[in-house]
Amino acid sequence: MTADQPALTAHDQxxxxxxxxxxNRCRQHAHAPAARLRVREVELAGAIVTHKHWSEVSPAEILAARDALKHHHEHQVETPAG
Structure with a gap:
């Protein structure tokens, strides 16, 4: 507060x-869905990393295989319905 501003009354405070x-309550309420999504993301990441599939891939190829999986949706070709 500066000298030219009046002091707040108890009511204003x-x-x-x-x-x-x-x-603060509204902000916490708004952040709750994002927090739930972050928890779910960590659960899914753990499930992917520890999946039994990775024990079948050689350690030297795991990084490339995970990267390919991560970008798989970018390379999918749309197939016509029918």
Missing amino acids: AINNRTRLTH
Whole structure:
């Protein structure tokens, strides 16, 4: 607060506190879906990395194979329906 601003009354301070608390609750509520998605992403990444398929791939080829899997959707050819 600067010298040219009046001091806040107790009522104004209470309103500011309620507004801040409401804002924090809204922010937490908005971040909850993203947090759930991050948890799910970690679960899926763990399932992919530890899948039994990787024990069948030679250690020298694992990086290239995982990279190919990661970019597989970019190379798929659309097939006509029917």
